[in-house]
Amino acid sequence: MGWFNYYGLIAVAIIMIPNIIIAVVDKGAFENRFDNKVILAAEQIGRYGCMAFMIFNIPHTYFGFWFEHALIVYLSVNGVLLALYLLGWVIYRKGRGKARMLWLSITPTVIFMFSGIMILSIPLILFSLIFGIGHITISYKNIE
Numbered sequence: 001m002g003w004f005n006y007y008g009l010i011a012v013a014i015i016m017i018p019n020i021i022i023a024v025v026d027k028g029a030f031e032n033r034f035d036n037k038v039i040l041a042a043e044q045i046g047r048y049g050c051m052a053f054m055i056f057n058i059p060h061t062y063f064g065f066w067f068e069h070a071l072i073v074y075l076s077v078n079g080v081l082l083a084l085y086l087l088g089w090v091i092y093r094k095g096r097g098k099a100r101m102l103w104l105s106i107t108p109t110v111i112f113m114f115s116g117i118m119i120l121s122i123p124l125i126l127f128s129l130i131f132g133i134g135h136i137t138i139s140y141k142n143i144e
Helices: 006-027 037-053 070-091 097-118 120-144
Strands: none
Touching: 006 037, 006 070, 006 097, 037 097, 037 120, 070 097, 097 120
16 A cells, blocks of 8 residues: 555545535534543544544554455445445434434544554554544533
8 A cells, every 4th residue: 555545535535525514504513512621632633643644654653454355345344434424414414413423423433443453554543542532522522
């Protein structure tokens, strides 16, 4: 795969498209009612770390695919997860229910974690854990 992951770039772009659209259409869509600075910082650090390490593979921190036909598994599973993520935006386009918030926070976390495991990227795995803890916690707390 090398230092630049085109597939990761496409996945990040697909994840970002509905977020950008909703931010433009509904200015209050990302209102945050949860006020824990540590969790908020963890989410942001995790988010940007995940996006960076989905796209860039730093030598000696990732080891590449570790079994035969791993690229096919990587693309197939990520394709399904990305489709489920987009489906979540369509199904839950209105409202702030628990199912919506959790669907739209757990799915990208799983995409980042799965991708990190598949290419054995230590930074991506670590940042996906940080992102998941922050993003899922914030999403859940914003429901209450």
